[in-house]
Amino acid sequence: TQLLEQSPQFLSIQEGENLTVYCNSSSVFSSLQWYRQEPGEGPVLLVTVVTGGEVKKLKRLTFQFGDARKDSSLHITAAQPGDTGLYLCAGDEQAGTALIFGKGTTLSVSS
């Protein structure tokens, strides 16, 4: 069974700080995706990474896929209260198979 381990589980920071959250596995994934979920809503896709070593930027968010395609990281620069939420990573063994999700990192950014 493939597992995605996310760390840290909880993170509470002040507005303006930088942070990195991690997603690790012993398995190789075809792709890794990051989602953000707010209370009472479903997860919303932020980004998909498919190539080992790939780096993608989305405004203040930087996503990286590990060279071996087993891990990924999400870095947020100058966090804002609007970044608060549950960040989930998800991977698929191959395109067309269902995503496996990590348990997520709960981020709280206070002003």
Added chain:
Amino acid sequence: DAGVIQSPRHEVTEMGQEVTLRCKPISGHNSLFWYRQTMMRGLELLIYFNNNVPIDDSGMPEDRFSAKMPNASFSTLKIQPSEPRDSAVYFCASSPLRAHGYTFGSGTRLTVV
């Protein structure tokens, strides 16, 4: 597009009762997924369909759970009989076939008392 539509948003039922959750995927999306989310276990895949055909139901916890997709625009997840341990948020998601990104509905929060 209205996105993935789930109903009801909240369901409270007594142990032993039948519960039916409903999902309308995005038009044109050929894959549909049912997930369950709890604090302890996170998001777990229950079953998914490609072109209305069930592909993998290994995540369905017991025979009490069943899912159908009679056409491309509708799916149901049924629990009969329901038990308190079934209490969770159930999400439906859809995507184009073999696409990487999913669109999730807002979920159904099920409480079995």
